Amino acid sequence: MLDLDSQAANTVAQWNASISQPTGACPVRTVLDKVSDKWSMLLVMTLANGPMRFNQLRREIADISQKMLTQTLRDLQRDGLVARQVFDTKPPSVEYRLTDLGESIIVPFGHMIAWAGQNHPRIDQARQAFDSQS
Amino acid sequence: MLDLDSQAANTVAQWNASISQPTGACPVRTVLDKVSDKWSMLLVMTLANGPMRFNQLRREIADISQKMLTQTLRDLQRDGLVARQVFDTKPPSVEYRLTDLGESIIVPFGHMIAWAGQNHPRIDQARQAFDSQS
DNA sequence: CAGGATCCAATAAGATACTG
DNA sequence: CAGTATCTTATTGGATCCTG
Numbered sequence: 001m002l003d004l005d006s007q008a009a010n011t012v013a014q015w016n017a018s019i020s021q022p023t024g025a026c027p028v029r030t031v032l033d034k035v036s037d038k039w040s041m042l043l044v045m046t047l048a049n050g051p052m053r054f055n056q057l058r059r060e061i062a063d064i065s066q067k068m069l070t071q072t073l074r075d076l077q078r079d080g081l082v083a084r085q086v087f088d089t090k091p092p093s094v095e096y097r098l099t100d101l102g103e104s105i106i107v108p109f110g111h112m113i114a115w116a117g118q119n120h121p122r123i124d125q126a127r128q129a130f131d132s133q134s
Numbered sequence: 135m136l137d138l139d140s141q142a143a144n145t146v147a148q149w150n151a152s153i154s155q156p157t158g159a160c161p162v163r164t165v166l167d168k169v170s171d172k173w174s175m176l177l178v179m180t181l182a183n184g185p186m187r188f189n190q191l192r193r194e195i196a197d198i199s200q201k202m203l204t205q206t207l208r209d210l211q212r213d214g215l216v217a218r219q220v221f222d223t224k225p226p227s228v229e230y231r232l233t234d235l236g237e238s239i240i241v242p243f244g245h246m247i248a249w250a251g252q253n254h255p256r257i258d259q260a261r262q263a264f265d266s267q268s
Numbered sequence: 269c270a271g272g273a274t275c276c277a278a279t280a281a282g283a284t285a286c287t288g
Numbered sequence: 289c290a291g292t293a294t295c296t297t298a299t300t301g302g303a304t305c306c307t308g
Binding site for chain 2: 004007008010011012014015016018019027028030031032033035036037041042045048049077078079080081101103104105106107108109110111112113114115116117119120122123125126127129130131
Binding site: 187188189200201203204220223224225226227228 | 269270271272273
């Protein structure tokens with residue numbers, strides 16, 4: 001697979017360039033921190049179905065604590081992935097929606113999901129083999 | 135952009151399917167845990183340049199502790215992303231290399247890196263805007 | 269050289285109670 | 289409804305010492 005190899009080589013090159021940057025400014029880590037975060041991507045994917053209000057998200061996710069929901073939403077807003085709109089009703093209502101930037105991350109994230117779907121069986125198999133012989 | 139939207143829609147569909155699985159068996163989480171891990175992907179990318187021995191990796195990465203190097207390598211081996219080969223010399227030498235599965239994750243990971251490279255400026259800008267007004 | 273075993277500090281996250 | 293504030297616990301990672 002020449003195409004796979006060239007993609008991989010390109011990735012390695014980008015990676016090498018990104019790592020050699022000053023600590024804390026690494027753009028890759030900036031993104032990976034979002035992806036790796038326990039709730040960020042779950043929220044992004046939930047909001048991919050359309051704008052939602054605070055307690056709506058809370059019900060949708062169910063096992064997220066209110067603290068983590070607040071905190072994760074604020075971080076996503078800070079990074080420009082999510083927009084927050086307050087409607088001055090009483091009681092107040094606040095709506096969250098993905099920005100264009102927020103929507104765009106779904107695509108590369110999709111490649112990870114696709115890879116996960118395809119290779120999860122192999123990983124699972126490797127784990128069982130490893131665990132059974134050690 | 136119809137293509138982007140259809141990719142995103144497909145991703146959302148895959149995601150919805152994956153989440154509704156029994157807790158702990160979610161293939162997406164399995165992969166994200168690797169990606170999100172502080173050292174896993176750094177090791178994978180380092181090994182992308184070729185097989186390497188334990189202390190060689192240690193020097194290459196420099197700021198990884200011996201504990202984390204051992205632990206991360208074992209996890210990667212358990213997941214079938216890295217192969218460990220012991221040469222019975224004295225003192226013993228152990229070589230680590232990516233498996234085919236390990237190499238293949240570089241591709242989807244590359245899409246994340248590319249996204250990061252393209253959108254890091256926007257994220258940075260959003261952060262500054264957010265921080266300056268709150 | 270390639271780790272194993274401990275101990276300790278930092279961070280992340282859950283539970284709970286309260287507010288405009 | 290949409291949060292804030294605080295306390296406590298769980299997880300992660302680093303430092304250090306030891307071994308075949």
